[in-house]
Amino acid sequence: MEYMILIYADEKLYSGMSEQQLGELMQSYGDYTQELIAAGVLRGGSELAPVHTATTVRVRDGKIACTDGPFAETKEQLGGYYLIDCANLDEAIQWAAKCPSAGVGSMEVRPQIKNG
Numbered sequence: 001m002e003y004m005i006l007i008y009a010d011e012k013l014y015s016g017m018s019e020q021q022l023g024e025l026m027q028s029y030g031d032y033t034q035e036l037i038a039a040g041v042l043r044g045g046s047e048l049a050p051v052h053t054a055t056t057v058r059v060r061d062g063k064i065a066c067t068d069g070p071f072a073e074t075k076e077q078l079g080g081y082y083l084i085d086c087a088n089l090d091e092a093i094q095w096a097a098k099c100p101s102a103g104v105g106s107m108e109v110r111p112q113i114k115n116g
Helices: 011-015 019-039 089-098
Strands: 002-009 042-047 055-060 063-068 077-085 106-111
Touching: 002 011, 002 089, 019 042, 019 077, 019 089, 077 089, 089 106
Parallel strands: none
Antiparallel strands: 002 077, 002 106, 042 077, 055 063
16 A cells, blocks of 8 residues: 655754755665665655745635645644555554654655545
């Protein structure tokens, strides 16, 4: 079954890091990604642009309304995702716990709904 690991963390945390710290974090993500690949579970993933680049779209009474930024103000922002294929939720949770940002943010794990 496929699961999405949604990576949430406070973007301010990363802006306060030195170049060396950011480099080490990116290396950790590279290592994590390679581990997912080696295990044969990675189906996709990407880092997302900062939350200030987001646009929230709503349709009300047939009219499109766009606002800058995320829908809700939160302490943590969605920063990226991995799509993985695991035997069950327990395995997906174990992979999410290994994500480099799990120690400073939160990982949301959601199963994909299979249609047909």
